[in-house]
Amino acid sequence: MAATPTSVDQVREGLQSVGYLPGESTALVSYLATRLGKPVLVEGPAGVGKTELAKALARYLDRTLVRLQCYEGLDEAKALYEWNYRKQLLRIQAEAADTGWDRVQDDIFGEEFLLERPLMTAIASPEPVVLLIDEIDKTDQEFEAMLLEVLSDFQISIPELGPVVAKTTPIVLLTSNNSRELTEALKRRCLYLWLDYPPVEQELAIVRLHTPDLNEQVARKLVEVVQMVRELDLKKPPSIAESIDWARALLLLGADDIDEGVFRETMSVIVKHRTDLDIVAERVGVRLGPGPPSGVGSKAA
Amino acid sequence: MAPRLPDPGPPGISARLIELGEALRDEGVAVGTSELLDAFAALEEVPWSDPENFREALAATLAKSPDDRRVFELVFERFFFRATEAAAVRAGIKEGSAGGQVGGDSDGEGQQAGDIDLDALRQQIAEAIRDGAESAMRDLARLAIAAFGRQGTGSGVIGVDVQRIRRQLGLRSEPQPDLPPEDPRHDGLPRDELRRFEQLLRRELERGQIERTEQLPASRPLNELDRALPSGPLQDLAAVHRVVAQLRRRLATQGMEARGRKRHAHVDVRRTMRASLQTGGVPVELRFRPRRPRRPEIFVLCDVSTSVTSASVFFLSVLHALHDTFRKMRSFVFIERISEVTDVFERERDFAAVSNAISRDAGVADISGYTDYGRVWNEFRDAVADELHPRATVIVLGDARTNGRDPRAEVFGQIASLAGRTFWLNPEPRLYWNYGDSVIAAYEQYCEAFECWTTQQLEDFVKALTKPMSAR
Numbered sequence: 022m023a024a025t026p027t028s029v030d031q032v033r034e035g036l037q038s039v040g041y042l043p044g045e046s047t048a049l050v051s052y053l054a055t056r057l058g059k060p061v062l063v064e065g066p067a068g069v070g071k072t073e074l075a076k077a078l079a080r081y082l083d084r085t086l087v088r089l090q091c092y093e094g095l096d097e098a099k100a101l102y103e104w105n106y107r108k109q110l111l112r113i114q115a116e117a118a119d120t121g122w123d124r125v126q127d128d129i130f131g132e133e134f135l136l137e138r139p140l141m142t143a144i145a146s147p148e149p150v151v152l153l154i155d156e157i158d159k160t161d162q163e164f165e166a167m168l169l170e171v172l173s174d175f176q177i178s179i180p181e182l183g184p185v186v187a188k189t190t191p192i193v194l195l196t197s198n199n200s201r202e203l204t205e206a207l208k209r210r211c212l213y214l215w216l217d218y219p220p221v222e223q224e225l226a227i228v229r230l231h232t233p234d235l236n237e238q239v240a241r242k243l244v245e246v247v248q249m250v251r252e253l254d255l256k257k258p259p260s261i262a263e264s265i266d267w268a269r270a271l272l273l274l275g276a277d278d279i280d281e282g283v284f285r286e287t288m289s290v291i292v293k294h295r296t297d298l299d300i301v302a303e304r305v306g307v308r309l310g311p312g313p314p315s316g317v318g319s320k321a322a
Numbered sequence: 323m324a325p326r327l328p329d330p331g332p333p334g335i336s337a338r339l340i341e342l343g344e345a346l347r348d349e350g351v352a353v354g355t356s357e358l359l360d361a362f363a364a365l366e367e368v369p370w371s372d373p374e375n376f377r378e379a380l381a382a383t384l385a386k387s388p389d390d391r392r393v394f395e396l397v398f399e400r401f402f403f404r405a406t407e408a409a410a411v412r413a414g415i416k417e418g419s420a421g422g423q424v425g426g427d428s429d430g431e432g433q434q435a436g437d438i439d440l441d442a443l444r445q446q447i448a449e450a451i452r453d454g455a456e457s458a459m460r461d462l463a464r465l466a467i468a469a470f471g472r473q474g475t476g477s478g479v480i481g482v483d484v485q486r487i488r489r490q491l492g493l494r495s496e497p498q499p500d501l502p503p504e505d506p507r508h509d510g511l512p513r514d515e516l517r518r519f520e521q522l523l524r525r526e527l528e529r530g531q532i533e534r535t536e537q538l539p540a541s542r543p544l545n546e547l548d549r550a551l552p553s554g555p556l557q558d559l560a561a562v563h564r565v566v567a568q569l570r571r572r573l574a575t576q577g578m579e580a581r582g583r584k585r586h587a588h589v590d591v592r593r594t595m596r597a598s599l600q601t602g603g604v605p606v607e608l609r610f611r612p613r614r615p616r617r618p619e620i621f622v623l624c625d626v627s628t629s630v631t632s633a634s635v636f637f638l639s640v641l642h643a644l645h646d647t648f649r650k651m652r653s654f655v656f657i658e659r660i661s662e663v664t665d666v667f668e669r670e671r672d673f674a675a676v677s678n679a680i681s682r683d684a685g686v687a688d689i690s691g692y693t694d695y696g697r698v699w700n701e702f703r704d705a706v707a708d709e710l711h712p713r714a715t716v717i718v719l720g721d722a723r724t725n726g727r728d729p730r731a732e733v734f735g736q737i738a739s740l741a742g743r744t745f746w747l748n749p750e751p752r753l754y755w756n757y758g759d760s761v762i763a764a765y766e767q768y769c770e771a772f773e774c775w776t777t778q779q780l781e782d783f784v785k786a787l788t789k790p791m792s793a794r
Contacts, residue, residue, distance in 0.1 A: 064388070
């Protein structure tokens with residue numbers, strides 16, 4: 022695989038070759054990320070392939086993917102590094118009593134005793150990596166502030182060792198579901214990519230890529246239905262991942278058309294709230310037209 | 323005529339980009355120097371010959387949220403449109419008069435309009451919109467302008483013309499079941515494409531205007547409507563809650579401010595005398611009567627006909643979320659007749675459920691489905707006349723479009739005189755007021771009319787509503 026791509030088209034083809042169909046802006050921003058060495062903030066509704074983009078980039082550029090999954094309460098010790106204090110203790114005990122404090126101190130704060138956490142791994146890696154900081158909006162603002170140093174200079178300061186500077190520039194992707202507004206300071210350091218639900222043709226291509234055995238007519242209808250469902254005012258609109266799941270389900274069931282019956286029986290794959298189910302059944306089901314008679318009854322799984 | 327053109331400024335793309343940055347800042351996008359530097363860095367990496375890449379590269383570096391992105395798209399379009407048009411006027415380039423001339427000499431146009439089969443044109447446009455065929459839409463937009471634009475008199479206001487042409491074309495996003503099923507309009511047209519077509523219409527009209535007058539119209543700030551209240555079917559619940567939470571906070575503090583500021587209004591004689599006992603009966607320290615925030619009794623009348631539904635349901639739900647700010651609140655919805663929906667809001671906390679329940683149960687549409695203000699005022703007066711008193715507030719939300727029916731403003735006047743205060747919220751921009759069948763002027767003499775189509779305006783209104791009451 023190419024070390025660094027030299028054009029947008031190259032990135033697009035590369036991502037396609039590893040099974041990710043990027044939109045126009047996705048390819049462009051990915052390309053810019055490799056060229057400019059700036060982190061990319063990827064936002065968009067859940068399930069449009071934000072995390073998948075990072076994985077695909079890693080595959081395409083043949084880099085290791087280092088992933089930091091964010092959650093509430095994530096702190097530096099879990100994200101950056103930690104001293105392996107058990108090992109330090111053992112070391113102190115193993116040293117004979119005659120060793121001076123100074124020597125022990127020099128000893129136990131060495132890299133040997135450092136537990137690397139994802140950010141540290143990404144920075145210290147001799148090979149360039151793809152660093153994925155997933156769901157950054159789940160963390161608190163303090164953590165975001167700490168990230169600033171990492172993201173702008175690609176370095177981490179360890180008081181005992183001094184700053185650890187990245188040997189290579191990692192490609193950094195931050196994803197967010199927009200559950201809270203990120204700070205301006207963080208945004209300023211990033212390129213911004215808004216991933217939205219893809220247009221029909223692109224989604225069809227994605228579904229076909231993942232379920233090549235599914236009849237093309239069915240796949241097209243499936244995508245159209247999913248897009249129709251997204252138009253409704255739902256709590257959780259179906260994502261691309263759910264389109265793919267649905268396609269797989271239909272494939273397993275051997276469905277050769279999507280009519281009202283099939284839809285009612287399988288719609289729990291794409292719609293996952295009880296109230297949403299009602300809305301969808303009411304608004305979409307009838308549009309599909311009745312198929313061959315099938316058991317119409319309670320279908321909410 | 324001396325062309326009135328903006329100063330071209332220093333040459334070169336850098337200057338243009340910085341101007342674009344300025345334009346974005348004017349619209350409230352936080353574009354810092356570092357963002358601009360990033361933009362330059364990004365442009366070094368992408369070929370400029372591809373407009374798509376060029377725009378995406380700028381967007382990725384300059385616009386950092388979905389909102390900003392939307393503003394960016396609009397500003398970008400406007401900025402480069404103006405730049406090209408200005409350059410064209412400067413260089414004296416005009417489109418040939420061979421065909422497709424927009425807004426040129428009128429007899430050529432009349433000729434053209436005569437040639438066009440209007441029904442076929444409607445059909446073609448609807449198909450193009452359904453298929454999302456961009457270039458076809460652009461061509462058809464010019465045809466449509468030629469066909470409809472100059473029939474009668476153009477209003478001179480481009481937005482109004484656009485809407486008029488759209489109406490004449492019968493383009494709607496709602497299904498129109500009375501049309502034959504093979505007509506693309508039968509199932510309704512995709513909203514986004516429809517909007518896109520409107521944009522093209524607007525663009526072509528503007529282009530025609532610029533060619534005619536050889537000057538650029540004054541640069542207007544972005545139409546607030548473009549980023550205003552969520553108005554599609556995708557009412558964003560989270561957005562509503564956000565607005566409500568802000569409002570609540572603001573109302574709480576705002577009340578305090580007013581209490582502090584106007585403290586000197588009323589001396590509380592009783593408490594002043596009591597305090598004076600400490601100083602031997604000399605009132606050294608004045609005590610003031612505390613100001614309570616106004617907790618009005620509110621009657622809300624909300625038009626829920628299709629033209630204003632989203633705005634009104636949104637508005638109602640905000641009011642009900644602020645429920646505890648008011649002493650008592652009753653809401654009615656109306657189209658041809660009124661129906662009380664207070665209990666719907668008490669029962670349902672969910673926005674979507676409320677809007678469902680209203681559309682299902684209220685039973686306000688009678689025969690035509692068009693608003694009948696005269697009948698509504700009569701029914702409302704009969705229903706609540708006994709309960710109206712000078713401390714009550716009546717709020718009407720509607721576009722005051724009577725569909726040609728008698729406005730019966732005198733009945734509205736009676737209601738207004740019974741109530742203490744009467745407000746009218748019009749979800750249409752002031753520009754459209756009293757245009758067409760809008761009769762807001764007839765009602766405005768009895769009430770305070772507000773335009774209300776952005777959250778900001780809504781907030782302003784709620785502030786006005788809860789302002790501490792002056793002594794009456």
